[in-house]
Amino acid sequence: MQAARPLSHLVARNAGVLSRAYHGPSNFRVYTMNDMPVPEGDFFEEHRRKNRVYNTVLAAGIVIFGITFTVAKESGLIFFNYNPPKSLD
Structure with missing residues (x-):
């Protein structure tokens, strides 16, 4: 029983750290599709440049x-x- 008392005291003391x-x-704001960046330029030209x-x-x-x-x-x-060596030495 005495061993449980220091353990319960330790748990109670550190409960604030554990929670x-x-x-x-x-200032949280829900983002919508209007907030997404709009693509600019030709996709295929950019793809060709990166692929090069x-x-x-x-x-x-x-x-x-x-x-x-x-x-x-x-x-x-x-x-x-590929083949055995020419000599065993």
Whole structure:
């Protein structure tokens, strides 16, 4: 019974910290579709421009990967075990 008393005192003391007591802001405003941004410009032109950048980054990544892979393979860092080694040494 004595162990329960300090525990109940601890819970009662920290109850304020554990409760949230949340309330919304006083100047809350419900947004409608009229508050949404209006698209400007040609969608397809913007899509084409962004896609050109993405494709350039993709092509650069593929080229860099190919160069890195070739250098690693030719330098002997990677051995793919296509066939058994020429000697056991």
